[in-house]
Amino acid sequence: MRNATLKNSIYILVSCSAIAWLSLAYINDIDLSKLKDFMGLVPKVVSIDLLLIAVFAKWGWKLKVFRGWLVPFPNLNGTWLGYIYSSWTNPATGEKPPKIPVMLTIEQSFFRFSCKMRTTEMESISYSESFSIDTDRQIKNMSYSYSSRPRLSLSERSAIHDGTIVFNIIEGASKKLEGRYWTERLTKGEIVLNHHCNELMEDFPSNIEEHPVTEVENKR
Incomplete structure (x- = not known):
């Protein structure tokens, strides 16, 4: 159960990072095939990931939709x-x-x-x-x-x-x-x-x- 939860967490984080990368490239008209442009988005993608993690850790984990497959423990607050x-x-x-x-x-x-x-x-x-x-x-x-x-x-x-x-x-x-x-x-x-x-x-x-x-x- 613990391994499955960890695996799901990694999949979601990678997916969010990919979406953030593509979205930022589209908005700023950046060619991701160029290594310099691709790496230039790293700080912004990391910032978005950290923000999503902070929001999830504070509020999102309480949503029932995440219970079981992503959040193994109940909300006991x-x-x-x-x-x-x-x-x-x-x-x-x-x-x-x-x-x-x-x-x-x-x-x-x-x-x-x-x-x-x-x-x-x-x-x-x-x-x-x-x-x-x-x-x-x-x-x-x-x-x-x-x-x-x-x-x-x-x-x-x-x-x-x-x-x-x-x-x-x-x-x-x-x-x-x-x-x-x-x-x-x-x-x-x-x-x-x-x-x-x-x-x-x-x-x-x-x-x-x-x-x-x-x-x-x-x-x-």
């Missing part, structure tokens, strides 16, 4: 809402903490994406992201490693730590991310998110379920 289900067990009671409301914002372009996750007690930011897309093997995952920072008032009982999340991308009538996480504090669990909107929200929506600030949340 926006705000995702859901819950964290921690596998941590309170040693005093033997009980697991309640589900934790969480908000994930994803900012994505053709070349990269970044993730920011928030709960009532912490904020985590990704520093290494990747897609794993293979339709032949029915694999459609996105993953990232992150650094999690608790609120300053909670620093004494919740240290800064790193972790990794792997999401299974589910598309259809409603987009969903289902995944698992683990941290360097030897905690782990599951996360289920639904796509909420295309905007990058900076705070929880007013209608999301309120979750009390408790110590067990820091065991995520």
Whole structure:
């Protein structure tokens, strides 16, 4: 799948370059059979190619017409809402903490994406992201490693730590991310998110379920 996408990208770039060359030659009445005239158009053709690449990388890749054969990964831009289900067990009671409301914002372009996750007690930011897309093997995952920072008032009982999340991308009538996480504090669990909107929200929506600030949340 990856090789086919790369091959298609090269074909399109070569085709666009050829069209640009012929168009510029026609407009400026240039004889392309002369090497000097032919090479003289190189800077302009390269500029056109770079402009097309920039437009495609910023907006064009989101169009459904390119999905699959040219753009292997889905558009995940926006705000995702859901819950964290921690596998941590309170040693005093033997009980697991309640589900934790969480908000994930994803900012994505053709070349990269970044993730920011928030709960009532912490904020985590990704520093290494990747897609794993293979339709032949029915694999459609996105993953990232992150650094999690608790609120300053909670620093004494919740240290800064790193972790990794792997999401299974589910598309259809409603987009969903289902995944698992683990941290360097030897905690782990599951996360289920639904796509909420295309905007990058900076705070929880007013209608999301309120979750009390408790110590067990820091065991995520």
